Amino acid sequence: MALSVYMDEYHSSQQVCPDDVLLSWASEHEKRKGEAFQNLNKLANSNIKVNRNYSITHDGRSQAGSPRQKVKKTGSKRISMAPRSDISCTRLGGICQPHRYVCQGRYLKDKCSGAKMRQCCMPVGAWSVFCNGHHNNRVRACDVHGCGAFNSKRGNGLHKAVDLVCDDYGIVNAPFSGTLAGPVSQKDPAGNHYDGVKLLSDVHCVKIFNIRPYRYIGPVARGEAMGYLLPLQERFSGITSHLELQMCDGTDPSPFI
Template sequence: MMRMLLRVCLIAALLACYVLLSCASEHEKRKGEEFQSNDKNAASNIKVKRNNSTVHDGKSKLVTPRKKVKKIGSKIISARPKGDASCTRLGGICQPNRYICQGRYLKDKCSGAKTRQCCMPVGAWSVLCAGHHNNRVRACDVHGCGAFNSKRGNGLHKAVDLVCDDYGIVNAPFSGSLAGPVSRKDPAGNQFDGVKLLSDVHCVKIFNIRPYQYIGPVAQGEALGYLLPLQERFSGITSHMELQMCDSTDPSPFI
């Protein structure tokens, strides 16, 4: 009986030792797994830090998306006068161009909207041909008519012919500066010489005259030269000088 009790106690002790050893080994295993996981996290943190340091050191380039910038086209705003002095000092009146102007509208001389333009009165220029009381447009003769847009061959006459006397003095219609000689040829090949006169507002070409000078300032009414005779080349023609705007518009409202 005693022997059986000793055996039972021995078996129980062995079982207890086995259980204790199993628990100890299981605890060691878990501890080892936790240590390995901590090592992996530390290694990953170190790698991230190294990557960041390489970016700041310039060893690896960090590509960042570019922001799209909208290009806004700049509007070109033409400079307009602050007041109407540019028009009034020329003797004109600033008004909307939908109104009737007895003379001619000039652009960029008035403040405000572009539709507000300078209306120049009729007869703003002085008489060009000395000895005449007004600027009389050449009527029709055997060689044609002197009005603006009258027929000339296959085209139109983009000038106005003013009646003058042969060798008569031709005066400046407005104050300005002479800008050199000009010439033109008609469809028949005849050449006509003259001079260009311009100011801040107007620019004209005057043909069929012999200027006293081609360059320099002139005052309104000052003698520019004398009329060349046309009877030698065109029998029966009315003696006249030819007045042409530099932009080929109608000079009639000013004369």
Template sequence: MRTPLRVCVTAALLVCYILSSCATEHEVSKGEKLQSPDSHIKVMRNYTEPDVRRPKPATQRKKAKKSGHQRVSMGPRSDISCTRLGGTCQPHRYICQGRYLEDKCSGAKKRQCCARVGAWTVFCAGHHKNRVRACDVHGCGTFISRRGNKLHKAVDLVCDDYGIVNTPFSGSLAGPVSRRDPAGNAFNGVRLLNDVYCVNIFNIRPYRYIGPVVQGEALGYLLPLQERFSGITSHLELQMCDGTDPSPFI
């Protein structure tokens, strides 16, 4: 009787042990499944946390639009550019007994430099003043006088044949210039300029074409026109580089 009893007890204990082991493994497996999402999220958090803490790259700031109260143009900070030319800075609405020059005065854009009349010295040696050529058989010497079907956008100053022509203002010679009239006649000369003025001087033979010159310095001599134009008044021709009237300066 004892042997079968022992076998039964042993079998029962074995069954209990097996059931207990299965239950334990089931609990462990269930616990791992429950912990798996947290651990995965934690891993993902560890991976993404450096990116979250990393400062965002600075974005390029857009240039602010200039308001109407800001000054758009950057002009000179003083009036010295005008005063050294003998001019006066004043509002453009005022009458100027000469010519207005831009970008020479401080302040608002409407405030410009009024250059005085007669800013240039006498061109032709032996003359007390610059005298504009009057009308003759070949035309008139004033600005925008009629020349056939065109306008004369220059001013003619009376000079003597082969007379010395002086430099009207200090500046630099910028090379030879030439032009042709409607009849095909060529007129040669030189360009003179500085920070304010730029003028082409025709009908002269300059002593040189390049280099600095000072006001009053001998520039060259007048070429005679009588050989080609009988009865014409001997003169040199002044033409501003921008086509404007040089009369206020002479």
């Protein structure tokens, strides 16, 4: 009897109400669903944060990097910008044309617009007459003391200038407009000194010897009197009186005279 009562109590304690089981399962399901929803929210917020950070960082780097963009190097040579017009050439009396064409005078670079092959052709006689009373710039011919052409033989060297025939004490005029840039002097192998003046412009630079300038500094206009020719007959009997014209860079001035 006692054993039967005990077994009945045991079985009653092990029985579970179906409603309680359903309630427990539903509660557990809702709990897991809530945890999954929270995880999804966290993941979504994380992605949004990452995207925002990337956007900010990307924009910041783009803005900071745009002024510092590297320019591709085209080489070690400098690229010179050509003039926008031909006025630099025409005001000197030249003509802009492709340098493959024949130029009776001399080509000057960087004076013409357009392609680099277009250069300024300076005609012969581009400068005005130096010596007053003469119709042209006549190069000194050979005499007992030598010849006046460029690269003519002078002792053991060559004459890197041109001698233009002038009269003793004759007025010497400026061949182009420019600026007088001070006195110049030179000495020949025999020890003779020759004085003169430097004349320069935006294009040309010349040294004129055997003259006595009226002044050594200041602007001068084309055709304006600069000074007078110093006599050479006193020191060199039989020589042709002349001034000596020398380009500052040692090139031949013949195309301009």
